[in-house]
């Protein structure tokens with residue numbers, strides 16, 4: 001092969017584009033799903049002792065992907081603020097990290113249907129003097145930058161001193177070190193930190209109007225439709241319920257994601 005020949009060979013192999021049939025979902029690499037997540041929101045999404053991503057959201061997404069015929073799913077940890085831009089910019093096919101669906105976020109990305117509705121929790125220490133959301137005035141409150149907790153606290157706790165962190169680990173470390181009086185995060189993650197460090201859940205605030213969804217780039221209708229169809233299949237056959245009971249044992253179970261035969265409310 002001449003040098004030119006090698007050059008042409010290299011160029012044509014990297015230059016191929018797949019046909020819509022081979023890649024109906026418009027993925028970065030057909031047949032694989034690249035997912036942005038965060039590693040410290042146990043038991044939603046977290047990295048285990050082997051450094052593997054796992055948790056409720058991770059296992060639910062992997063199940064939905066398998067139903068779509070995709071088993072090659074890679075999760076990459078990011079700061080929470082980096083997830084939606086990374087999805088919008090096409091660096092990732094999806095964002096999966098208990099990401100609440102909001103109109104503001106829909107300006108940047110599209111979402112699957114919701115799959116988890118729960119609470120925002122004020123996590124504190126036994127000696128902080130924070131016993132409820134009302135007692136946050138004048139206290140230093142940690143939030144992860146860009147979360148619903150960040151926006152909620154800025155609006156509803158104007159007398160608290162907000163301290164923004166890149167992730168939960170940094171915030172909880174600051175809480176344990178005494179440089180913040182409380183941290184504002186998701187209920188199940190707060191419960192996990194309560195168990196790990198003997199911390200206190202001072203307040204649970206419903207966030208049912210912003211259920212978590214899978215974030216994808218805008219306009220990917222085939223991908224969104226496939227995620228929704230297979231997400232609802234996972235709910236209808238009881239997979240969602242099995243995963244919920246595995247990862248959130250004892251927690252109140254929202255019934256809108258149960259098999260239709262088990263839902264008592266209006267359809």
Ligand SMILES: NC(=O)CC[C@H](NC[C@@]1(O)OC[C@@H](O)[C@@H](O)[C@@H]1O)C(=O)O
Pocket residue numbers: 038041080097098099100101116117118119120144146147148149186187207208209210211212213
């Ligand atoms: N991974 C994170 O830190 C996400 C924090 C935060 N999660 C909120 C939420 O989606 O968590 C799962 C459920 O409880 C939803 O009701 C809730 O809005 C957010 O979307 O901003």
